[in-house]
Amino acid sequence: MYFVPDGTLQCGLYECDECGNRFLDTRIAPKIVCPYCGEEPNMEIGPDDEMPEVAETAKLLQVIEGEDVEKYETLLSLAVTGGDYEWI
Numbered sequence: 001m002y003f004v005p006d007g008t009l010q011c012g013l014y015e016c017d018e019c020g021n022r023f024l025d026t027r028i029a030p031k032i033v034c035p036y037c038g039e040e041p042n043m044e045i046g047p048d049d050e051m052p053e054v055a056e057t058a059k060l061l062q063v064i065e066g067e068d069v070e071k072y073e074t075l076l077s078l079a080v081t082g083g084d085y086e087w088i
Contacts, residue, residue, distance in 0.1 A: 003073055010065045013072060014058040024073055028063060031056035 004011045004024050015022045016034040025032060033039070034057050045051065064072050 003077075004069060008069050010063065011069050011072075012060050013062045013064055015061050016058040018055075018057045022061075022076060022079075023058070024064070024069070024076065028060070030060055032058050032060075034058040 004026055008026060010028070011024045011026050012028045013022065014025055014032060014034075016037060019034060019037040021034065021036045023035065025035075033054060038055055038057055039052070
């Protein structure tokens, strides 16, 4: 799972069009690469290799600010674990 660092005051709530996962990220952009199913391109390619295509499949649903960041992080954790809040 992908979490934001403690003390984060602003983050984005994203949903991937490919895999359907929702996650928080400190980057705020209309679309980003999904950390679950997407792949960041390896920029250390050789001269004969093709440049990989970056698929930004996760779209921004909402910008979350202030105390709501921690609340959303907890809610996403509960959704992923099936409601088992004992590990939080």
